[in-house]
Amino acid sequence: MTPDAVPLSGPEFQTEPARLYRRMRSEHGAVTPVLLDGGIPAWLVLGYRELHQVTGDPVLFSRDSDLWNQWENIPDDWPLLPMIGHKQPSILYTVGERHRERAAMISAALEGVDPAELRRHSERFADELIDAVCAEGEADLIGDYAMLLPVRVLARLYGVSDEEGPALVTALNDMIDGRERAIAGQAHLATAMAELLAARRERPADDVASRLLAGNRGFTDQEIAEDLMVMMAAGHQPTADWIGNSLRLMLTDERFAASLFGGRNSVAEAMNEVLWEDTPTQNVAGRWATRDTRLGGRRIRAGDLLLLGLQGANSDPQVRTHGSALTGGNNAHFSFGHGEHRCPFPAQEIAEVIARTGIEVVLDRLPDIDLAVPADALTRRPSPWLRGLTELPVRFTATPALKGG
Incomplete structure (x- = not known):
């Protein structure tokens, strides 16, 4: 690893990640040497074409974390272990035909979600959360709403x-x-x-957990439990941040002012712009080189960890003009990944329904909503992986709850 590696931490990930990625690209190129917690070296792939190459070649750039050449330097209590996946038998770290079988099983279980039921659950839970704050005239749309809605919907769909x-x-x-x-x-x-799988093995129901068990293709209960963990984590937090980041955009950008007063046409546009400009999942760990190779002018050694710089690639000047808004029907961003390990299409659809419903319910239920603090006072969580707000304080005219109101 080069001596000028960049620590993958610090306040710029909260305040100015776009500027940070531009500086990394300017100083180091499309593949930047970085240091993880404890000084552990890795590569951050910021180039759009380079990221396309890494995610599109699972043989050269494997998802098998056992290949990592740094395991002897990793303590048992390393805080990034849950993000790396050592000894976790989940779909994230399964490769080859076994991965494809597993992905098909998960997609089938998610495809069994009834779209009308998904919409009903999303609307009901969103209304209940708004009921809890609408009479107050003020709320934190992160802690009171966005951080609670996706997991409540997913828990119901999965069987929790x-x-x-x-x-x-x-x-x-x-x-x-x-x-x-x-x-x-x-x-x-x-x-x-x-515990959910044990309960559903005894009492099957019409939920994702039961469908995973019924469609099992020879995987152990531990492997299925690991997949449920992945599905829950990947479905909740990025969706919560998608809601929060989209609402922030609509409340701070005058282009979306009409939507705050009854218009709905630009909700989808705001959501798509967030996936390009302010994507919830900024960086992902990772891929491991199966042999010595070169990428973006860098010499990559066998066993090196490559982090997927999704936001950096989305803003790559080779495919983007700085400041341009690639919204509307342009979905060529990396926010859902790429290649055989990308987010399954049924999962993307579920996330979009939850997020869009959550945003629309806010706009329907809270008239004359406005930020309660200056836009530049909003802060982000201290994570290099996910980009979400710590709070989104708003004020609005108090209204009665729908239930009992």
């Missing part, structure tokens, strides 16, 4: 009881933030998914 929702939110956030409580968050989620 509503009572488990709050604890799952905490566990998921701890795990994804990659800080001191990451391992504990992962352990809680693993226990919850194992």
